[in-house]
Amino acid sequence: MTVTAPPAAQAGSAALPRLLAGVGHQLVPGLAEHEREYGTLWLRGRSGQRRPERLIDMVEAAGLTGRGGAGFPTGRKMRAVAGRGEAVVVANGAEGEPASAKDRLLLTYLPHLVLDGITLAADAVGAAEAHLCVHRQEHDLIDGLAAVVAERRRAGLDPVPIQITGIPGRYVSSEQSSIARYLNGGPAKPTFSPPRPHESGVRGRPTLVNNVETLAHVALIARHGDSWFRGAGLPSAPGSMLVTVDGAVRWPGVYEIELGTAAGEVVMLAGGPAEDLQALLIGGYFGAWLPVEVAWPVPMTRAGLRAVGGALGAGVVIALPGSSCGLAETARVVRYLAEQGAGQCGPCLMGLPALAGAVADLAFQGGRGTAVDAIAGLLPLIEGRGACRHPDGATQLARSAVRAFIADARWHDRCGPCDGVRRAPLLPIPGDEEQDWNWT
Amino acid sequence: MSHQLRVNPIACNGHGVCAELLPEIIELDPWGYPILRSAMVPPALVVHARRAVATCPTLALLLERAQNRRP
Numbered sequence: 193m194t195v196t197a198p199p200a201a202q203a204g205s206a207a208l209p210r211l212l213a214g215v216g217h218q219l220v221p222g223l224a225e226h227e228r229e230y231g232t233l234w235l236r237g238r239s240g241q242r243r244p245e246r247l248i249d250m251v252e253a254a255g256l257t258g259r260g261g262a263g264f265p266t267g268r269k270m271r272a273v274a275g276r277g278e279a280v281v282v283a284n285g286a287e288g289e290p291a292s293a294k295d296r297l298l299l300t301y302l303p304h305l306v307l308d309g310i311t312l313a314a315d316a317v318g319a320a321e322a323h324l325c326v327h328r329q330e331h332d333l334i335d336g337l338a339a340v341v342a343e344r345r346r347a348g349l350d351p352v353p354i355q356i357t358g359i360p361g362r363y364v365s366s367e368q369s370s371i372a373r374y375l376n377g378g379p380a381k382p383t384f385s386p387p388r389p390h391e392s393g394v395r396g397r398p399t400l401v402n403n404v405e406t407l408a409h410v411a412l413i414a415r416h417g418d419s420w421f422r423g424a425g426l427p428s429a430p431g432s433m434l435v436t437v438d439g440a441v442r443w444p445g446v447y448e449i450e451l452g453t454a455a456g457e458v459v460m461l462a463g464g465p466a467e468d469l470q471a472l473l474i475g476g477y478f479g480a481w482l483p484v485e486v487a488w489p490v491p492m493t494r495a496g497l498r499a500v501g502g503a504l505g506a507g508v509v510i511a512l513p514g515s516s517c518g519l520a521e522t523a524r525v526v527r528y529l530a531e532q533g534a535g536q537c538g539p540c541l542m543g544l545p546a547l548a549g550a551v552a553d554l555a556f557q558g559g560r561g562t563a564v565d566a567i568a569g570l571l572p573l574i575e576g577r578g579a580c581r582h583p584d585g586a587t588q589l590a591r592s593a594v595r596a597f598i599a600d601a602r603w604h605d606r607c608g609p610c611d612g613v614r615r616a617p618l619l620p621i622p623g624d625e626e627q628d629w630n631w632t
Numbered sequence: 633m634s635h636q637l638r639v640n641p642i643a644c645n646g647h648g649v650c651a652e653l654l655p656e657i658i659e660l661d662p663w664g665y666p667i668l669r670s671a672m673v674p675p676a677l678v679v680h681a682r683r684a685v686a687t688c689p690t691l692a693l694l695l696e697r698a699q700n701r702r703p
Contacts, residue, residue, distance in 0.1 A: 384640045537641035538665035573661050579642045 205450055207424035210432050211408050212448045215301050220336070223343055226304035231415050233308045235315050235351075245274060247316040247414055254418035255430040256410070260284055260403030261478060261506045263494050266410070272390045273400040274317040280394040281314045281322040281352075282375070285404040286359050286366035289476040290528075290620045291508045294434035295404050297446045299326065299333060302408065303340045307354060309407025312414050314352040317400050321352065324404075325371055328358025329628055361628035363532035364582050368401035370534075379631035381534040382580035403506075405434055425451035429493035437462035439511035439618055440469060449492060456488035458509050468514040471596050473619070475505025477525050478585030480592035481518060484511075501592060510619060517612030519604060521619050522593035523548070523555040528621045529586040534631075540583040543574035551590055556613060558604035567594055634698040635678055636671040637685075643692035650693050653684040672698065 214221055214229040221229065235244070252267025273279050283306060287295040298306055306324070314322045324341075326333055337356045344350050357375065359365055365380035372393040374380035393399025402410075409431060413421050422430040429451040435458055438444045442463025449458055455472055459465060472487040473479060480502045482490065490496050494504045512518055530544035547570045554563035567590060575587040594601050600610055637657065646664035656677055658666045673681045673695070685693045 382642075384642050538644060538646050538663055539641065539661065542663035542665075543661075573667075577639075577641060577665070577667075579640070 205424070205453075207450060208432055209448050210412055210424065211298070211302065211305065211405070211434060212446075214305070215297075220301055221304070223304060223347060223349075226302075230305065230308075230412070233312070233349075233411065233415065235312070244315045244318070247312055247410070248274060250413055250418045251316075251410060254413050254421035256406065256413065256421065257429075257494075258403055259405035259409070259433055259506065261289075261476075263504060266402065266406055269390060269402070270313065270317055270400060273398040276398045277318075278321075278397055279314075279317045279319040280397045280399040281310060281317065281319040282368075282371055282389075282394065282399060282401045283310045283322070283324045283404050283407050284366060284368065284371060284401055285324060285326045286361070286371070287327075287506075288361075288363045288366040289478070289506055289508060290622055291436060291438055291473075291476050291510060292506050293436045294446045294507065296330075296333070298404055298408055298434070299337060303337055304344070305408040305411050306404045307340065307344060307350065308411035308414075309402075309404075309409070310354055311350045311352065312410050313400060313402065313407060317398075319352055319400070321394070321397075322350075322354045323357045323375060323394075324354055325357045325359045325366075325375075327361040327628070329361050329626075330358070334358055360631055362534075362631065363529065364534050364580060365631070367580050367582070369580070371401060372399055374632075379534075381536055381631060382578075382582070384579045426491070426493065428495065429491075433492070433507050435492070435507040435509055437509045437511075438620070439473075440466045440513040440516075441511050442466050451493050452491045452496070454488065455482075455490050455492055455509060458492060459488075459511055462509075465511060466513070469511050470514045470516075471512045471518055473510040473512065473521075474508070475503035476508035477529060477589060477619075478581070479503045479505040479508065480588055481512075481522070481596035482592070483596050486596075501595065503588065512618065515612060516615050516618055517555065517600065517610055518593055518597040519551070519555040519600060520609075520613040521617065522589060523552040524617055524621055525619055526551045526586055526590055529582070529589075533582055534580075537578040537583070539574050539577035543570060543577075544583060544586055546570055547574060547586065547590055551593070554594075554601060554604050556609055559606065559608040561605050564594060564601055564605045567591075634675075635673040635681065635695055636698045637668055637673055637681060638671065638694045638696060639666055639668065640692045640694060641665075643690045645690050645692070647689050649687050649689065650684040653687060654680050657681070658684070666693070 256266045257263045360380040369383040370380045372389045375394045389399040469484045527548040530548040550566045651658045
């Protein structure tokens, strides 16, 4: 995946770019360039009469929702953490989704925007401790961020020191309770809830865990206000979001769109189809396949996608060409997700390998007329039965594949694999050597 | 006051005692882990539910007063 944002990316929207306005410099912008592009950040009010909670009102009025995948209203999350004693802020930049590149782009090219957001959030919720978490094997990224943090410290920008923390690179390790558990000295695995991190997180303190893109939006809302934020997107789903477009498009990369942009328009932003398309995978590996004719007009909002059985997730859009086999692609991803579980909950530990086997059987064997039913029988035994949403993401993907590729699925089930299984895999899956096998 | 059951899936090791003691509500999946037919416990079964909760070797079965939890 290349991390690019060509200027053409924002064609068609007068309100954009917002987050990505500062991308395009040859070098990573320093603090001076950052302030010239986005404006200086002032923590509001003089000491003594400051009302940091005012930011929470603005974020709530802006209607910002989490951009990490869960889509929870950010203002409400901040309010749940604020006013309960000394809090902790955690910026989640550990992009667990192999197909997503937006958080890495932000942290690489626009780190000051994210760090502004962390400082604002820490101020608003009364935090005395702030972490920026990224995958610990990303040494270059960590070194770059450490230099940025040092530059800001010299400028006296962040009253609450921001610690860069490397966390294990497993898929479920970037789930918010996993991060809190890891920062408490445990394995980076999800915990049984309640309590959720906002109630009792790092060292038992109320802990605000936000995706780094969410915090970058907070940095812009603090500068321009909530009505400005609502000047993009829909009244019911305001603002802009970053999407990672990959697969059979001409210019794969990260783009900024207004919420509510049609999925087909997102493909066109990325240069349009590189060949005939049969389906889009929207939302990433916890998202869903939609046949291209269904997906094309669907607005990129949580509600819009849910209405057609899809999910917004962290804004991944992958275009599947007609000559690929969606079932084979799905089989490889479900196998990967089965391996990426924390191994804590029985239904996930036992169920996901069984599901991976059933989807692989349909994709690569078939011919016995039993595989589609086998998958359908496994799904209800898995979903909703884990401590986290990991099993539910895998079942949603598998179910959507059978639905979106139903004609192909019936063919496989009756006659065996289609020609598409011979095509090289399209969806990115980290190799064993790239993976971090330790939890602590 | 109504009661509801919840399984802590991390603590549960699939001993299956709960399904023996409360077959009206709990069945086992193909791997031996409990499936709740309904989270709500009818008043007549609360005594049996308490016994199942107390007997679970890993304390993975929880009986709670019904309330609206956050999503």
